Amino acid sequence: MRFSWIIALTVTAGTSGIIIPEALAAGRGFFEAAPRLENVRTTFNDTQVRGATYYFTVTIPEDAVESLNELIIEQRGGFSDIPFLLDETTAFIGTSRDRQDKIPLANVSQSEDKREITAQFEEPVEPGTTVTLGLKPRRNPRTGGVYLFGVTASPTANSDHDFYMGVGRLQFYERQRRRPFRTFR
Numbered sequence: 358m359r360f361s362w363i364i365a366l367t368v369t370a371g372t373s374g375i376i377i378p379e380a381l382a383a384g385r386g387f388f389e390a391a392p393r394l395e396n397v398r399t400t401f402n403d404t405q406v407r408g409a410t411y412y413f414t415v416t417i418p419e420d421a422v423e424s425l426n427e428l429i430i431e432q433r434g435g436f437s438d439i440p441f442l443l444d445e446t447t448a449f450i451g452t453s454r455d456r457q458d459k460i461p462l463a464n465v466s467q468s469e470d471k472r473e474i475t476a477q478f479e480e481p482v483e484p485g486t487t488v489t490l491g492l493k494p495r496r497n498p499r500t501g502g503v504y505l506f507g508v509t510a511s512p513t514a515n516s517d518h519d520f521y522m523g524v525g526r527l528q529f530y531e532r533q534r535r536r537p538f539r540t541f542r
Contacts, residue, residue: 387518390420392510395487397525398453399497404531407496412453413508413525414489417482423512424481428490431473433524434505438471440495446476447491460488481512501531 393416401409417425432439446465451457461479468474474492482488498504506525512518 387423388417388510388512388520389422390418392417392421392425392520392522394508394522394525396452397506397508397527399527399529401497402527402529404497404501404529405499409494409497410447410453411492411494411506411527412489413492413506414452414487415508415510415522416487417484417510419485421484424483425478425486425488425510426481426513427475427477427511429473429475429507429509429511429519430490430492431507431509432504433472433507434503435498436500436502436504437498439498439504440471441467441474442493442495443467443474445493446474448476448478449489449491450482450486451489452487453489453491456489497529501529503528 394413395416396414397412399409399411413428413430415425415428443465446462448460448462449456449458450460460482462476463479464475464477466475476490504527506527508522508525510520510522512520
């Protein structure tokens with residue numbers, strides 16, 4: 358009795374397509390090899406500075422099979438929320454120090470709580486490519502310290518198989534302001 362139950366379960370599982378990796382092969386919404394968060398950096402690390410850009414560099418390995426459709430950046434730590442200028446978001450092939458071709462973005466949106474930004478590429482970024490997303494804050498945070506950003510790669514829009522690559526860390530410093538010498542009477 359027990360033996361026939363095992364055979365029935367095996368046959369049912371094999372014929373109903375429970376073998377997930379084969380069922381979800383290329384074009385079905387998941388990365389076979391994990392994309393990597395290579396670097397996160399800012400052009401200015403002083404507090405309250407305007408004109409900074411935060412760069413998030415990601416590599417999609419050649420054996421990923423799926424292309425990268427969108428990047429999701431979520432502020433996960435810090436002393437205050439950082440507002441961004443979404444219409445100034447940029448993307449390009451290469452790193453922030455070695456820019457190559459610009460990549461057009463189809464849409465850049467922000468969650469209601471302002472902590473998550475989704476940047477969707479006009480054309481998916483092919484495997485074997487290093488891509489950098491540049492986000493422009495209105496200004497750096499008022500309070501110095503460590504600010505953490507979770508970075509997630511999505512192979513298709515609204516995919517259930519997004520891949521969380523890890524946390525990027527930016528450090529902001531409060532510089533001593535020069536004050537005139539005070540005289541005491």
